[in-house]
Amino acid sequence: MKYHVLEKEQLDCFIKSLAKKMKVAAPVSKGNGNYAFQEVKTAEEIATEYIPTILPPKKYFMPVKEKMLDFDLNGKEPKETAELDACEMAIFGVHTCDLAGIQCLNIVFNERPRDYNYLIRKENLFIIGLECNKYCDSFASCALVNSHLPNGGYDLFFTDIGNKYLINVNTQKGEDFVESIGLPKASSQEMSALEKVREEKKKVFNHEVDVEPKKIPEMFEKVYNSKLWEKVGEKCVSCGNCTNVCPTCYCFDMDDFINLDLKTGSRIRSWDSCQFETFATVAGGENFREERSMRQRHRVYRKFKFPVDKFNRFFCTGCGRCSRTCMAGINLKEILKEVAEESKF
Ligand code: SF4
Numbered sequence: 317m318k319y320h321v322l323e324k325e326q327l328d329c330f331i332k333s334l335a336k337k338m339k340v341a342a343p344v345s346k347g348n349g350n351y352a353f354q355e356v357k358t359a360e361e362i363a364t365e366y367i368p369t370i371l372p373p374k375k376y377f378m379p380v381k382e383k384m385l386d387f388d389l390n391g392k393e394p395k396e397t398a399e400l401d402a403c404e405m406a407i408f409g410v411h412t413c414d415l416a417g418i419q420c421l422n423i424v425f426n427e428r429p430r431d432y433n434y435l436i437r438k439e440n441l442f443i444i445g446l447e448c449n450k451y452c453d454s455f456a457s458c459a460l461v462n463s464h465l466p467n468g469g470y471d472l473f474f475t476d477i478g479n480k481y482l483i484n485v486n487t488q489k490g491e492d493f494v495e496s497i498g499l500p501k502a503s504s505q506e507m508s509a510l511e512k513v514r515e516e517k518k519k520v521f522n523h524e525v526d527v528e529p530k531k532i533p534e535m536f537e538k539v540y541n542s543k544l545w546e547k548v549g550e551k552c553v554s555c556g557n558c559t560n561v562c563p564t565c566y567c568f569d570m571d572d573f574i575n576l577d578l579k580t581g582s583r584i585r586s587w588d589s590c591q592f593e594t595f596a597t598v599a600g601g602e603n604f605r606e607e608r609s610m611r612q613r614h615r616v617y618r619k620f621k622f623p624v625d626k627f628n629r630f631f632c633t634g635c636g637r638c639s640r641t642c643m644a645g646i647n648l649k650e651i652l653k654e655v656a657e658e659s660k661f
């Protein structure tokens with residue numbers, strides 16, 4: 317493992333050097349305790365202490381709406397043309413929960429048939445993580461799913477060790493950049509400071525859900541027909557906010573928009589949500605998740621049970637965004653506590 321250090325007062329030089337090479341996005345305060353990733357030019361604009369942004373960085377990997385191709389049915393053979401907007405860009409300040417979210421999306425979009433739009437964009441992104449030294453708020457549960465610690469998925473990773481950042485270099489791209497700006501290597505004293513930060517984290521990262529993480533999929537096997545889902549479904553208004561803000565939700569819809577000539581048009585992909593009534597409607601009008609209770613159950617099983625069966629990992633990173641944003645006050649941690657309680661019997 318390679319580690320370098322950056323004096324905090326040098327962060328502005330770091331960001332400016334990066335901005336000379338590519339666009340830089342970072343968390344910025346939007347007022348009222350809200351934060352969003354957006355383009356920055358200086359360190360002054362960045363909120364280095366922030367709770368999860370309104371939307372996770374997935375918006376840079378899979379835009380809310382994107383044109384997949386233009387088509388032309390004139391002539392003997394139909395023609396398709398596709399142009400991908402994927403410029404080189406750095407995302408600075410990505411928390412470990414969002415790094416875990418990106419890792420989940422990487423798995424999904426690498427499955428065959430591969431999603432080249434996602435993969436090409438990802439290749440163009442330079443990801444710089446930033447460690448949280450304390451829990452962001454009561455909605456977070458990252459320690460439950462072990463995403464409070466860095467587990468890869470970044471080029472560089474920053475940890476605040478007082479008046480400096482300790483930087484873990486994880487890729488060649490990361491190393492090239494760090495060397496290009498001449499950052500010094502970390503001393504043994506600075507490495508001890510990292511150990512201290514991690515020791516302190518053990519004391520403060522309490523996710524408040526009293527379950528053994530490895531027992532979670534088993535718990536969900538027992539509660540599929542629980543009344544809990546009806547209770548949650550009665551509150552839910554099917555707005556889809558919880559899935560939009562989730563760093564691991566990736567469902568999309570595809571629409572063809574045809575021009576007035578009825579021969580040319582564009583295929584557009586946009587985010588969709590399993591919480592919408594139409595989501596599970598199939599040909600003939602059959603809807604296999606008609607009730608909101610079924611859709612809520614599906615959402616939660618898609619985080620804690622189905623991906624464990626398929627990919628051997630949780631697709632919840634504990635960021636807390638779904639609970640933080642829900643206008644109906646549906647709280648994922650409360651659901652987990654109820655699942656834990658009910659599954660005991
Ligand atoms: S944000 Fe809340 S109300 Fe909206 S779909 Fe999700 S759980 Fe339902």
Ligand code: SF4
Pocket residue numbers: 558561562563564619631632633634635636637638639648
């Ligand atoms: S389910 Fe909720 S807490 Fe878990 S990753 Fe998605 S938004 Fe974050």
